[in-house]
Amino acid sequence: MGPAFSGSAVSLRFVLDNWLESRRNIANLRFQIVSGTATAINASWLSHVGHDQATFQATVPPDDETLQEVACYIQQLGYPRTALESSVEQAGRLLRTARTVIQAADTEPGLREFFQQSIPEWKAQVQAAEAQLYKALKLQWTDPVQAEGNSVPEPIRKKHASRLKGDWRRSLGCRCRAHHALFQLMQSLIKPLEQHWLSGHSDDATPGATTFFEQAEEFVVSRVVNFLAVVFPCLQNLGYFVLVGLLLMLLAVTTYPFQPRNEFLFFNWVVILSFIGTAAWIFMQMDRDTVLSLLNGTKPGEVNFSRELALRGFLYIGAPVLALLGAQFPDSLGKIISVFTSTQGTP
Numbered sequence: 001m002g003p004a005f006s007g008s009a010v011s012l013r014f015v016l017d018n019w020l021e022s023r024r025n026i027a028n029l030r031f032q033i034v035s036g037t038a039t040a041i042n043a044s045w046l047s048h049v050g051h052d053q054a055t056f057q058a059t060v061p062p063d064d065e066t067l068q069e070v071a072c073y074i075q076q077l078g079y080p081r082t083a084l085e086s087s088v089e090q091a092g093r094l095l096r097t098a099r100t101v102i103q104a105a106d107t108e109p110g111l112r113e114f115f116q117q118s119i120p121e122w123k124a125q126v127q128a129a130e131a132q133l134y135k136a137l138k139l140q141w142t143d144p145v146q147a148e149g150n151s152v153p154e155p156i157r158k159k160h161a162s163r164l165k166g167d168w169r170r171s172l173g174c175r176c177r178a179h180h181a182l183f184q185l186m187q188s189l190i191k192p193l194e195q196h197w198l199s200g201h202s203d204d205a206t207p208g209a210t211t212f213f214e215q216a217e218e219f220v221v222s223r224v225v226n227f228l229a230v231v232f233p234c235l236q237n238l239g240y241f242v243l244v245g246l247l248l249m250l251l252a253v254t255t256y257p258f259q260p261r262n263e264f265l266f267f268n269w270v271v272i273l274s275f276i277g278t279a280a281w282i283f284m285q286m287d288r289d290t291v292l293s294l295l296n297g298t299k300p301g302e303v304n305f306s307r308e309l310a311l312r313g314f315l316y317i318g319a320p321v322l323a324l325l326g327a328q329f330p331d332s333l334g335k336i337i338s339v340f341t342s343t344q345g346t347p
Contacts, residue, residue: 003033006040013049020050029053036060083226084175087182088133090219091126097215098122101208111209114192122185129181136174139167186223189216224291239279243316246272247323254327265327272320279316283309 003012016031023029031054033046043056101107102115196213250272253264284303286292293300303309 003035003041004037006038009038009041009046013046016049016054020053031055033057034059039066083222083229084133084178084182087219087222087226088126088129088178090215090222091129091182091185094212094215094219095119095122095126097208097212101206101212104206104208106206107208108206118188118192121188125181125185125188129178129185132174132178132181136171136178139171139174182223186220189220193217193220225295228292228295239316242275243320246275246320250323250327268327269324272324276317276320280313283312283316 003009012033020029029050031049033054033056035041035056035058037060038058039060039062041056041058041062043058046056047054098115098119102112102119107115193213193216246268250268252258253261253268258264287298287303287309288301290300293304296304298304298306
């Protein structure tokens with residue numbers, strides 16, 4: 001009976017390995033290890049005593065299962081799920097719907113054959129996403145040592161006893177692989193969706209097929225929205241830092257007597273004007289983009305002037321232009337600003 005503590009597993013295996021090594025002449029020796037309190041022992045690792053001459057059992061559940069149940073309980077209380085978890089759930093529901101369509105008697109033969117050929121690939125992609133998501137949540141909720149499944153001496157484990165620390169780096173890697181599996185599933189759904197859209201959503205489609213294509217559209221839209229929600233903040237931060245860097249470079253050239261000054265100012269003009277043109281082109285293309293226009297409720301293919309577009313134009317175009325004019329013609333810009341402020345102040 002034992003061990004009482006999980007950290008004792010290393011010492012226990014060391015003793016049993018040495019004891020078996022000194023008694024090779026005794027055949028069929030086996031150990032049955034039963035613990036009533038240890039919750040962080042890797043059973044398969046401890047069972048490799050000698051030549052797999054031991055079995056380990058515990059009367060209490062292991063920490064990883066307990067933490068998984070706690071996570072499920074917190075989720076039931078209203079813990080918000082991430083977009084990845086929702087997408088994995090949508091992918092599983094989509095796979096179940098595809099299987100239902102195959103079993104339906106009114107399914108068209110061509111559609112049934114397509115599903116029979118595609119379901120194995122979809123199943124592998126969904127299982128890969130689910131496995132990587134489960135591993136990511138496990139690494140996020142458990143101690144890195146427990147996630148590895150290796151027992152360590154007691155002094156090292158006491159350092160982790162104060163609170164659980166998830167291995168966020170490996171968890172992030174697992175989430176990236178889950179996203180990649182879902183992306184492969186989305187790519188395989190594009191072709192049947194395009195054929196469905198080109199057919200004009202025929203009224204003679206079976207209810208099962210209609211449900212499948214509706215769920216597929218919802219899945220693709222959710223992945224696109226999730227991608228945009230990740231990419232847009234990165235682009236925005238990149239634009240902010242580039243703009244601030246260019247303005248600081250212009251400030252350094254105008255305040256410190258770098259020589260030759262005119263060449264440095266000309267370089268700033270070229271770089272900042274290039275940034276302004278690139279930013280204007282990006283904003284116009286984003287505003288004309290079909291997907292973004294449909295998500296924003298605007299007309300695709302046209303530049304829709306709005307408050308947000310005006311704010312971006314002033315921040316990324318107006319502010320750099322004013323900075324350039326102020327650096328090149330400080331006296332003239334000062335007079336214009338003073339006239340404008342005096343006009344605003346006149347009753």
